[in-house]
Amino acid sequence: MSVPPARPAAVPRPAPAGDPADGRACLTTGTWVVDGRPDLRALRARVAGRVPEVPLTVHDLVTGGADGTEWGELVREETAAAEVEPGPARVLLARLGEERFLLVVVTTDALPPAAVLRWLLTDDSPFPAAGAGPEGPFADLAGAGTGAGDAAPELPAVLGAGRASGNARTLRVPAGQAVVRLGAAGVPVEAALAAAAALLLVRCGGSPGTSLVVASDSPVAVAPGVTETESGAAALRRAGEAVASGVPVPPEFRAALALAPGGEPEPERIGAYTALPVRVPDAVAHHGLLVLLEGDRLRVDHDTGLHEERAVAAFARRLLAVLDGLLDDRPVQEIDGVTAPERAALDGWSRGRELSFSGLCLHTLVEEHAARTPDAPAVLCGDTELTYRQLDEDANRVARQLRAAGVGPGRLVALLTERAAWSVTAMLGALKSGAAYVPIEPTYPPERIRHILADSGAVALLARRRPEFSVPVPVLPAEGAAGLPGTSPGVPVTPDDPAYVIYTSGSTGEPKGIGVHHRAIVASTAARAAAGPPPGRDLVLPPLCFDGAAGGMFWALTSGGAVVLPTETEAHDPMALRKLLESAAVTHIHAVPSHYRIVLQVADRGVLGRFSMVAVGGEPLGPDIVAEHLRLCPDAPLFNDYGPTECSVWATTHRCGPAEAAGAAIPIGRPVPGYRAYVLDSGLRPVPPGVPGEIHLGGPGVARGYHRRAALTAERFLPDPFEPGGRLYRTGDRGWWDDDGRLRILGRVDHQVKVRGFRIELGEVETAVRRHPAVTDCAVLLRREDAGERLIAFVVLGAGATASELREKIAETLPGPMRPDHITVLPELPRTPGGKVDALALRTMAISGQRA
Numbered sequence: 001m002s003v004p005p006a007r008p009a010a011v012p013r014p015a016p017a018g019d020p021a022d023g024r025a026c027l028t029t030g031t032w033v034v035d036g037r038p039d040l041r042a043l044r045a046r047v048a049g050r051v052p053e054v055p056l057t058v059h060d061l062v063t064g065g066a067d068g069t070e071w072g073e074l075v076r077e078e079t080a081a082a083e084v085e086p087g088p089a090r091v092l093l094a095r096l097g098e099e100r101f102l103l104v105v106v107t108t109d110a111l112p113p114a115a116v117l118r119w120l121l122t123d124d125s126p127f128p129a130a131g132a133g134p135e136g137p138f139a140d141l142a143g144a145g146t147g148a149g150d151a152a153p154e155l156p157a158v159l160g161a162g163r164a165s166g167n168a169r170t171l172r173v174p175a176g177q178a179v180v181r182l183g184a185a186g187v188p189v190e191a192a193l194a195a196a197a198a199l200l201l202v203r204c205g206g207s208p209g210t211s212l213v214v215a216s217d218s219p220v221a222v223a224p225g226v227t228e229t230e231s232g233a234a235a236l237r238r239a240g241e242a243v244a245s246g247v248p249v250p251p252e253f254r255a256a257l258a259l260a261p262g263g264e265p266e267p268e269r270i271g272a273y274t275a276l277p278v279r280v281p282d283a284v285a286h287h288g289l290l291v292l293l294e295g296d297r298l299r300v301d302h303d304t305g306l307h308e309e310r311a312v313a314a315f316a317r318r319l320l321a322v323l324d325g326l327l328d329d330r331p332v333q334e335i336d337g338v339t340a341p342e343r344a345a346l347d348g349w350s351r352g353r354e355l356s357f358s359g360l361c362l363h364t365l366v367e368e369h370a371a372r373t374p375d376a377p378a379v380l381c382g383d384t385e386l387t388y389r390q391l392d393e394d395a396n397r398v399a400r401q402l403r404a405a406g407v408g409p410g411r412l413v414a415l416l417t418e419r420a421a422w423s424v425t426a427m428l429g430a431l432k433s434g435a436a437y438v439p440i441e442p443t444y445p446p447e448r449i450r451h452i453l454a455d456s457g458a459v460a461l462l463a464r465r466r467p468e469f470s471v472p473v474p475v476l477p478a479e480g481a482a483g484l485p486g487t488s489p490g491v492p493v494t495p496d497d498p499a500y501v502i503y504t505s506g507s508t509g510e511p512k513g514i515g516v517h518h519r520a521i522v523a524s525t526a527a528r529a530a531a532g533p534p535p536g537r538d539l540v541l542p543p544l545c546f547d548g549a550a551g552g553m554f555w556a557l558t559s560g561g562a563v564v565l566p567t568e569t570e571a572h573d574p575m576a577l578r579k580l581l582e583s584a585a586v587t588h589i590h591a592v593p594s595h596y597r598i599v600l601q602v603a604d605r606g607v608l609g610r611f612s613m614v615a616v617g618g619e620p621l622g623p624d625i626v627a628e629h630l631r632l633c634p635d636a637p638l639f640n641d642y643g644p645t646e647c648s649v650w651a652t653t654h655r656c657g658p659a660e661a662a663g664a665a666i667p668i669g670r671p672v673p674g675y676r677a678y679v680l681d682s683g684l685r686p687v688p689p690g691v692p693g694e695i696h697l698g699g700p701g702v703a704r705g706y707h708r709r710a711a712l713t714a715e716r717f718l719p720d721p722f723e724p725g726g727r728l729y730r731t732g733d734r735g736w737w738d739d740d741g742r743l744r745i746l747g748r749v750d751h752q753v754k755v756r757g758f759r760i761e762l763g764e765v766e767t768a769v770r771r772h773p774a775v776t777d778c779a780v781l782l783r784r785e786d787a788g789e790r791l792i793a794f795v796v797l798g799a800g801a802t803a804s805e806l807r808e809k810i811a812e813t814l815p816g817p818m819r820p821d822h823i824t825v826l827p828e829l830p831r832t833p834g835g836k837v838d839a840l841a842l843r844t845m846a847i848s849g850q851r852a
Contacts, residue, residue: 027082028252029075030105030113031280034121036273037099046120050127052087054116059094061102070094072282075104076167079284082106088130089116103275112251121270155256155288156204158691159315164288165305170281173316175298179262181327182293187236188243189262189293190214195239196323197257197291198224200315203322203337203681204691213255215290220246221255228333228683232326254285260292291319311690318342318688336685346678346686349741350722352699355674357526361493361518363431365558367392373560380537380584381565384421388560391425393486398429398462400489401481405460405474408491409434412501414458414473416442417544419568422464422478424553427500427544429481430462431518434491436498438513439545442467444815448511452503456513456707495519501707502547502645505761505818513707514645516547523700524648525555527672532613532637535561536587539580541571541595546758548618551649552590561588578602585610592618593625600628608632617641617650619754619789620666627661642668642745646716646729648701651675652743667742668735675699676723677743679735684721687736692746695735696728703729753782755789758817765818769793772809774801777829779837780820783847793820794842796828822847 040058047054057078061070071094078092088111092104103120105113108130115128182192194212202208208226213219224239249255260279267276279292285303289312292299298320302312318337325335338346358365366388369376374389386394407413413430417423417439430437438456440449446469453461453473461471464478495518503511528551538556540563542549556563564584570576580586581603589596593616600608611633616625621640629638640660643650654669671677676698679687687693698720705713720726734746753760765780777796782789795806803823810819830841 027079028107028111028113029079029284030107030117031071031075031278031283032103032117032275033096033278034101034103034273034275035099035267038093038095038101040093042123043093043120047091050088054087054089054091054127055081055085057081057090057092059092061094061096071102071280072168072170074102075280075283078104079106079166082108088127089113091116091120102278117275118270121273121275123271155210156201156206156691158204159289159307159311163305164285164303166285167304168283168285168290168301169304169309171300171302171309171312171316172294172297173300173313173320175293175296175320176324177296178298178320178323178327179293179295182262185233185236185327187327188240190216190259191240191243192236192323192326193259193291193293193319194222194224194243195235195326196319197259198239199226199235199326199332199335200319200322200337201257202226203318203335203685203687205681205687205693210257211255213249213253213258213287214243214246214261215255215258215286216261219249219251219253219258221249221253222246226332230332232329232332232335235332236326254287256288258287258290260290262293289315291316314688314690333683334685336681336687338686338688342688343686345689345741346737349670349737349743350676350678352527352671352673352675353530355523355527355530357523357674357700359495359519360522361431361495361497362499362521362525362554362558363395363428363493365522366428367488369557369560376560377537377562378557379421379424379563379565381419381421382567382570386421386425391428391557394425394481395428395432396486396488397481397484398426399432399491400484401476402430402433402435402460402462403489403491405476407433407435407460409493409497411435412438412456412458412498413476414438414440414453414456414461416440416461416463416465416467418442418464419544419565419571420464421565423544424557424563424565426462426478431493431499432489432491434493434497436500436515437462438501438503440503441543441545441815445812447813448815452511452513455510456501456503493518495522498704500550502545502550504645505758505764510764510767512709512712514703515705515707516645516648516703520648520701520703521550521554522558523674524551524650525558527674527701528555528615528650529559530673532588532615532639534559536612537562537564537585538588538590539564539566539584539586541566541589541591541599542618546618547645547649548590548592552588552615556588574598574602578604581607587612589614591616593621594619597625597628600625600632605632609635611636613637613639615639615641615650615653617643618758621656621660623661623663623666626656626666629656630658630661640666640668642743643697643701644729644731644733646703646731647675647697647699648703651697651699651701652677654742665744667738667744669742671697671699675701676720676726676728678722678728679737679743684718689737689739692734692736694749695731695733695743695745697731698723698726698728702727753789753791755782755791755817760791760818765791765793765814765820768810768813768818769795769806769820771813772801772806774798775806779829779839779842781839781842783843790821791819792842792847793823794826794829794845795823797825 047056082090090106094102105116107113111130119125201210211221211223213221222242224242265277267274288303288306290301298316300316317339321339322337370388370392375387378388378391379386413435415426415437460474460476462476498515499518501513501515503513535556540549540552553563570580596616638656640654641650642652652669652671654667660666678696679693680696681693705717716730718728720728732749762780769778774797780793824847830838
């Protein structure tokens, strides 16, 4: 084993209790290879004459281990002994030959190991005095261990694994021509490593101001920073200036990330001996991470308690990739920290397989099945069963009704989409008229319905029953289509025309509409068809104003299958749902996980045995549901779908198996055919595998944008930097790629949550709560408890106001799923020292109140 020389490094060991405040001294080690015949009698006498005594341990490595394989273990053992038997210093001498030996010095109380070395090898020198201890801005951190203390810099979570152990492991990866290139460029090694490390930490989600330590004879802390607008050469020059003006730190200071300077150390002549400092591999942890270049390899010593070797290896390879980018003088903003093999993997993971899909409109595909299989069942709901011929003819009558009312291409018509076969007819009728439809849940508060009608610009409201409240547009009753011809109105519609506008919760306090064109939803249904067997009878459990319902419904109708819609009673009464499952011969299910859980609980084995595919999405899927599904429906694939309304129902999917049932986090998988999924940082750069970023989606299913909100559309729908002419949607969801190329979701970058499949902006709920004049302060958050997810409103109310009055006010504007499950009245909201609402305190606070 080749052991590279190095300067002695300060290595503080955490106290056994792991708390430097317990009064135990910080331990520092230094290691040298010494040339010269040791006079053991004289050395023993010298250390024995010291009071308190300096223990001397002697090993003989002449017959084995002279290549350095045992050195790390010797250093660890000697340091461990110093922890058990505190003293000013300990010395280990391991003979490597007749005139060569390894010398290890462990000291305490800021006593430099090199000073003990000189005392030991010089006949007449006095025992050195301990230093005064650390001073200056790093005094409170010296010996505290990586990440300890409020000012200690933290590394990105992708590198962390646990608690400092004090034991080190050495890892080396090929560095190519890095040293040669640095020499040719005239860049100091430590400056180049500092610049590359600072940039890589930012690309991994770290802070641009993270401090690093250059671990030399006189160690200094530096903060190179990251300036995205400069060139690689400028970043290297600035890092050199930062190193030159670094802030001195105590030799025993333990850094989260340290860099060793380049160059070979010079041997020191001490009396009759020559001592060459060495950095022993697999010894004690000098720092959390210590990085240096050794010839044609990058070496990383890492604390085995803090960092997993796999993560360290990935860090080392990415560091070299960043260093190459800087030496190539690429713009900093273009350097992403992704290695070439990772880039190739990400490119494959990010793209669903090629997909060809029809260039026809959505309703035209349904018409084809009406012509091909006119008597096949198309829609089943309650006592109503429509064949494809009946569905097509009834939709034509609705289209003619709309045309007579002036509704046509370029217009929007709103629909009160109750759970009824008529709602499906109305949707197709709106499309056949050339218009796009706006589905509205009939149970919404009147004020919300009026807002959607006004905001969308819908020219009419199509309803099976006239609403009991006033609306700002003409109401077209369902019976108005009766008696009209059932032939097609023949209105020309193109795939680029809008098909529907679905309203979701808005962060500004008002719902926002998302416009989806025919091409997008056709591409989505074609991608669904590529993932599983075509539906026989597809039970669509979400409300029809929900885009998940559109996905399941149109997949069935464009594939020649039948849509099974539950009535309101069947959707909410488990026993009624059980009867529907028995009578409708359901083969496919589209649902949110919590609703599918009920299906598994109430359906008998015969019903479950008919399932051919189950697709769930809209909220997190629990492993218990997967386990129950695999137990009861082992032959039916269970897909965990992911996709916002802005991307036409779904964009990625993962087929669940035993691993997910065993409690593993359930991924959202890979892009469906035709789609693309990327995990990017704020600069739209790909982040390395395992590193969190924001999920961006592309492909033909991406919607046109937000209805009548050009600024918001420009903010969230972006030009695709990886696909000329393409567009990406910024989802606002945080996620990461695992090592198997599966996308995993972490949460939101904003304040959006999902409750029972409904997308909810907490800001909109807070706005509704604040409308009550007695509310002086409020905070709304989602809490996950044993009973499930609950939306909690914490409010400060003025004198005389009650929570009951507040519930009534909230019910005027918010639909049921958006109303807080609990309202807890507080005298004031807890706040952090900085004045922000203390979310942690609210998440752990006892709650009271009843569902609004």
